[in-house]
Amino acid sequence: MFGLTKKDTTLLLIVACLTMFAPFILNPFPEGSAMAQFNAGYPDLMQRLVIFGIFAIGFNILFGLTGYLSFGHAAFLGVGSYAAIWMMKLLTMNVIPAIMVSVLIAGLFSLLVGWISLRRSGIYFSILTLAFAQMSYSLAYSVLTPITGGETGLQPKVNDPRILDSALEPGQNPRANLFGLEMNQSYELAMGGWVFTFNAGYYIAALVMLLAFYLSIRIFRSPFGMMLRAVKSNQQRLNYTGLNAKPYTLAAFVISGMYAGLAGGLLVAMDTQVGAERMFWTASGEVVLMTILGGAGTLIGPVLGAGFIKYMENIVSKINKTVLEQWFAFMPDGIEDFIITIVYPFVGKGWHLTLGLLFMMVVIFLPGGLVQGGQKVAGLFRRKKPADDKPDGKTTPAE
């Protein structure tokens, strides 16, 4: 189906089911129960899960396939966001032109950056992209203030031109919409103790993510994808065969930049504001973390990684001391205090510590990320060597 092998179709269908039923799946605990804070089924978080999924899928096309480690991809996300918000300010609050323009502008910008950066490889490439991203961040933060809003960032104002939209009624604020369907519209379904939220914006973002995922499968399975893998395994040998690898890597760079721009545009469509900190280099580091954590070079890995990190960021960071005290209240006092003291640094505000440790563990012991981990576990149960039945390097570790 869709020009995919049976296996990939299954994967795509599984991802489709997961995203479509996410409001149920992410809401396993009844409202008001002690575990309710682990529910992630609210629109804001679900949107972030899929949008950063797109970002990571795009990053993986560059890093997973060619092995070029870019430390500046947040710049494209930011450029896409700024493009989208300007479309909303000038043209219309409809998200379609905003997203299309953000992809386009991010593509052009990544063409420029990639054309220059790809003259070098290895560590030099990483530093070049890092330098470009930091430069874009500084410019957005200071000099380009008329375009980017500087420190305060940008958001739609009531008196923006919005040429295509009809005039607002008094007291009405501009809201992002899709032909009148507002992004923040949601339908709440109360069932027993549960409340499931179906949000228009989430479903639009999820559909876009499915499309992006499908495209990435096609790229992975195409001759172009094969070429990129060849670049990763041995570029020198590729050059000796008379092939020029640069157009391929540049194409991969631009495609991943466009994915980042798409994510940026969607972020704006969901939450109509942009700030320069979106482009800071640690934000680029975050997408690297997502991809590696999930499993670089695998199809589903980046999505898993993005979901995992965003979930942690939003849920684990909410666990504070009071919550911990509730959890361990059944224990004797001394042990309770002891356990809370041990656990506390790793949750709440300290969740980055957990993230950093986890990330180090993955890089050290599990270069294939969570996906490889899952395969290993599955291999244990199947009593077969996990590497036996995996075709065309799906388990290829990140390099």
Add this chain to the structure above:
Amino acid sequence: MDALLLQILNGLDKGSAYALIALGLTLIFGTLGVVNFAHGALFMIGAFCAVTLSRLLNLSHEVAVPGEVDFLGNPMMRDVPYIYDIFGETMGASIIDWSVPLSILFAIPIMVGIGFAMERGLIKHFYKRPHADQILVTFGLAIVLQEIIKYFYGANPIPTPAPAAFTGSFDFGAMLGFDPNTIIYPYWRLVYFAFSAVIIGAVFAFLQFTTFGMVVRAGMADRETVGLLGINIDKRFTIMFGIAAAVAGLAGVMYAPINSPNYHMGMDFLVLSFVVVVVGGMGSLSGAVLAGFLLGILESFASMAIVLETLPGINQIIIYLVAIIILLTRPRGLMGRKGVMEE
């Protein structure tokens, strides 16, 4: 002329910090071939060594003030640092005052220890793995170190003053015969510059004039051959890693009064110091030092009012701009040897 001199002086302290961090980075890169993204975190830990010592020295207990009572008749209490009990009040006060320079003694063993632990515990396993993996694992380590510091010291910058003798600034211009008040320079920045010059000189002398340094330099040129000569080069490289960590840490200790230490200062300096290493030439020690000072001074020139009027915002991006140009035109950097990491 005086304006130029002022900018050069202004660039020196930042340039010193860049040079020291880049020196350590390039020591690690040149000896072990490892790209250490956690090096900025080492700089930050150094700065927090100064914070820790000044907190330790300020530990105090309450003592009743003789002869004074409050309106209920209870004796008035006063906080007295323990150090007063040991050294007496005048001596104790001056020890607290000098806590930043004193932290140097305290920071060296800590930083060398951290360096050893890092190399033996983590980096050792990454020699054979690609540079991307080294970047990733040290980036993870940088996050962990940063978060640990944040947990213990909080997210706010902690002001750590320099000794009273070095606070304030002096009129540098008047000394050289310019008009008074044109070139005012804080003492501590001068101290920082002198300190970094000493450290850089010491590292170079160590590598140049000791047998140990000679072996390490030979190892940098050809690790395998030196190993085949029966020299335990791994052990020496571990020691070099410790020294590099100490250099970064000391840069941090002395930087604390210039900029109050906060938990993300390492990340802020890291990117810049990588740029410095690249501009100077990967693996070239003198290149790192030269590029550090050069970029520091260039940055301060770019923030002059005249320059900013013609090219707004240039002070924010000048370093990256230089790095991009250097990487594209001369990938081995200003003083890099031909063929080292030249791709």
